[in-house]
Amino acid sequence: MNTVTNIRITTAVKTNASLYKQVEDAFSVLSKLASIQNVQIIKRRKLTINQLFQRDTTPLIVFESSGPKLYFTPDTPIYFHLDTVKVKLHMMKQRKMPVLIEMLDEITTDFTKFNFIDGTMGFGRDTYLILKHYQQAHVYAIEQNPLIHYVISEGMKRYLTEDELRRIHYINDDYHNWVEQYPELVDILYLDHMFEETLDEDDRMGELSRNIEIPSEIKSVSHFEYLIVKAHYKSEIFKKFNTIQCIRKSTKTHYGLRINQNYKFE
Numbered sequence: 193m194n195t196v197t198n199i200r201i202t203t204a205v206k207t208n209a210s211l212y213k214q215v216e217d218a219f220s221v222l223s224k225l226a227s228i229q230n231v232q233i234i235k236r237r238k239l240t241i242n243q244l245f246q247r248d249t250t251p252l253i254v255f256e257s258s259g260p261k262l263y264f265t266p267d268t269p270i271y272f273h274l275d276t277v278k279v280k281l282h283m284m285k286q287r288k289m290p291v292l293i294e295m296l297d298e299i300t301t302d303f304t305k306f307n308f309i310d311g312t313m314g315f316g317r318d319t320y321l322i323l324k325h326y327q328q329a330h331v332y333a334i335e336q337n338p339l340i341h342y343v344i345s346e347g348m349k350r351y352l353t354e355d356e357l358r359r360i361h362y363i364n365d366d367y368h369n370w371v372e373q374y375p376e377l378v379d380i381l382y383l384d385h386m387f388e389e390t391l392d393e394d395d396r397m398g399e400l401s402r403n404i405e406i407p408s409e410i411k412s413v414s415h416f417e418y419l420i421v422k423a424h425y426k427s428e429i430f431k432k433f434n435t436i437q438c439i440r441k442s443t444k445t446h447y448g449l450r451i452n453q454n455y456k457f458e
């Protein structure tokens with residue numbers, strides 16, 4: 193379960209009625225969460241983010257016209273952004289497929305529809321890619337940190353069509369709990385835990401890793417028809433989850449696959 197946290201919310205300096213409304217909506221949603229103890233709306237005035245952190249270091253969500261941004265520290269906001277996904281989608285138009293898509297193409301050849309469970313949504317880039325690429329997929333995007341869950345899901349929704357909004361399900365939970373509760377929904381479970389050794393301390397992934405709960409041990413899972421894990425090539429997770437590690441010589445990021453032959457009939 194998540195550690196209980198506090199949160200402050202405010203608007204961009206250049207504000208408008210829509211941003212105020214988003215702050216009010218966020219207040220009402222976040223106040224209801226058991227994992228959030230206190231939600232405080234603060235007046236932005238002309239204060240910089242640095243100034244807002246001078247006396248109070250409580251995490252802060254800032255509503256901007258481009259979407260909500262979460263600050264754990266004043267330097268590196270966490271928000272939904274399309275940068276790397278755009279590059280991947282562009283490459284895919286030229287038939288250069290990311291490994292995850294190649295694996296899913298193999299697995300789903302005979303599927304008319306399927307559920308893709310992204311157990312570790314994080315910045316939501318993989319969720320977004322799958323949602324855009326597979327029109328026959330329902331994507332369940334699970335994120336245990338309530339603040340990351342909120343800003344990434346609200347940020348991503350702005351980029352989705354009506355059809356995609358029907359096919360995405362954002363869930364604030366630990367994926368272990370969720371898959372145990374809904375085993376019948378788990379066609380493909382995808383896990384991309386933080387991989388410590390490749391983290392660049394200064395980037396947004398570094399910022400995310402410093403502010404989430406990293407368990408000392410990752411529990412194994414059994415509720416899935418197909419399991420795909422992404423991790424650093426030296427990670428213990430491939431063995432732990434009993435996956436076949438797909439070796440890629442040119443990169444440190446590897447993928448592992450495990451198939452539960454009779455899962456849906458068990």
Ligand SMILES: C[S@@+](CC[C@H](N)C(=O)[O-])C[C@H]1O[C@@H](n2cnc3c(N)ncnc32)[C@H](O)[C@@H]1O
Nearest residue numbers: 312313314315316317318335336366367384404
């Ligand atoms: C490396 S990031 C995932 C990046 C993501 N694949 C993307 O495309 O942006 C890992 C995320 O998984 C979340 N996480 C870790 N363990 C989890 C768990 N047991 N249940 C749900 N979320 C979890 C972390 O809070 C973090 O946000």
